[in-house]
Amino acid sequence: MTLPPSVLQQRIPLGDLLDLKAFADVCHSFAELYRVGLKVFDEASNKLVDVKVGNADFCGYIWSKPSGREQCMATVARVRSDPIGDEPGPTAFPCFSGCRYVVQPVLYEGDVIGRVVFGPYVPDDLVALPASLTSISADFDARLADGYAEKIRRVPEGTAEKILKHFMDLLDVMVFTGHKNLITARLHIEAVQESYRELQEKNRALEDSFAKLKELDRLKSNFLATMSHELRTPLTSVIGYSEMMLEGLGGPLTAEQREYLGIIMEKGENLLQLITSILDISKIEAGRIRLVLSEVDPGQLMRDAIATVLPLARKKGLKVACEPGHLPRLHCDREKVRQCLVNLCTNAVKFTPAGGSVTVSAEPATGDRLAIRVADNGIGIADELLARVFDVFFQIDGSSTREYGGAGLGLAIVKSFAEAHGGEVQVSSKVGAGSIFSLVLPLRPTLPAPALTPSAPFPALGG
């Protein structure tokens, strides 16, 4: 990558360093003050300013003679482009008319960037108009020309140089100021352009990696969906055949065999649940989640959820309470909300030690919503981890020897299902004191059309 050439690398012509209109005003005022004409050329001999003072009649008369015009043009060409070196001093250019010009280079940072032509003026030592002028034509009227010449200022040599020096000092400041302003402005623009270019480059890189990540994420979700589906098929057979054997279809069983088969079945069910969760998550991530909405009694859902975890809670010695109270009906996907509550209750039971309690309650929330709370007095969650508990596969204790099992999918599923309803999950917790998870759902979800499937007899969640 190479940057485009900066203004700092370029040589700037005199005309760009000055505001030409304002500069012309200064030159006019200066020429008026000293009553002498002034011309300024840039390095390429382009005329930037031309102020004539007093010489219009005189020069006009000379111009009326063909030979005079010719010689005048030659003089002007000389003051304009004859080499004058690069020393900061004046060079005198006599005119055939007896007048005189002084020319000085405009130097900036050691470079010649133009020249100033001061004149024409009548030199102090000129006594009479020279023959080079009076002989330009046979009908030249010397008295008339003399009269015109009187209108041009007579300047002693030393004065001319002082006036010119004064002008050069002024010009130097104007050029310096102009250069400074030009660089400030141009560099500002260049800096902005450069920052923009850099940002664009970064954006492109970010977009690229974002696209790559999205693709990887999609592949992962696909893989999960396929795998969980593939895993479920043989597992169903394992469970099915175990059940058949338990029912005695394969012949009589001993008590021990019966117990072992019971364990196989129970663990098989656990595994099936886990795989189903993974399938749910991969569906959620692939954006294939569909809601089947119907009128539901939230109290019933709460009792169902409690009933599901009751055996485990009893085994652990936990007190379980359900306080449904009097609740409005909820328009929601019954199966998904039930699963949310089961997940929350399962967690509460899992993370509450013996002697603790799990309470499910509900109350109306702001904005026509219902909040269903699952509270426990278990181990709680540290503040800094609260925000992450809803992440997929997140485990507070991620070590392989952790005390509590699970795939880290339960809360992620709750969150996704709640959001699919246009609701949310809230959590508040204190380490050692317990946690409260609130599932807040709108009584009547207003959802974007594609996510809504009207209450229909066919299952929208396929698989």
Place this chain on the structure above:
Amino acid sequence: MVQYNSDSRELAIKVVYYGPALSGKTTNLQALFQKIDARVRGRLMTLDTKDDRTLFFDMMPVFFKTRAGVKVKLKLYTVPGQVMHESTRRIVLQGTDAIAFVADSRRSEAAATLAYWNNMLKNLEANGLDVRTLPIVLQMNKRDLPDAREEGELADLRQVIEPPVVPAVAIRGDGVVETLYLLLKLCYRSLDRNLALEAKWNISEREFLERIFSHVDLQGTSVRPPGAPGP
């Protein structure tokens, strides 16, 4: 890269003072402005904000003509030190021929110095410049401050880094001329390698340095007056 025009026989050389904010880059240029004869230098242009820190940068031209009639124009620049002016730094660095890296000697500034050194490497690369061949002098400025690294540490530094190290107290003008002298010496050699200054342009190292440093106030510096054997 150096700009040269063989028709007009002109050589334009760009020298950049690089370094972290408040390390003393502008102070270096201000000291040089005081010490260099006004006949061979232009005005010191400072594009700054209301406070005393450089917003954009400073610029000062130094120019002379050699015996063989070659016009040499040196332009000294500083880069803005503030982190936010990254793009301006990169632009100012464009086409540079030599770099004086001005570092704050204090131990507390070591991390910022290293960060800016790496930042410079990155910006040099963005400009297609090669740090291995570019003349660079490291000025360890602010030697007078209490927390400054000691002489022994500078000696250690010299062991491990390529560029020569010049100690300085720029605010007093100490080490400023020495830095420029050493840098221009390296710069001449690098230009001579690339452009054959001596063979093609008839400019010797001695004349090159003499043309500049005969117009510099060398009092109190370790740089010998032109004509005397160099340091």
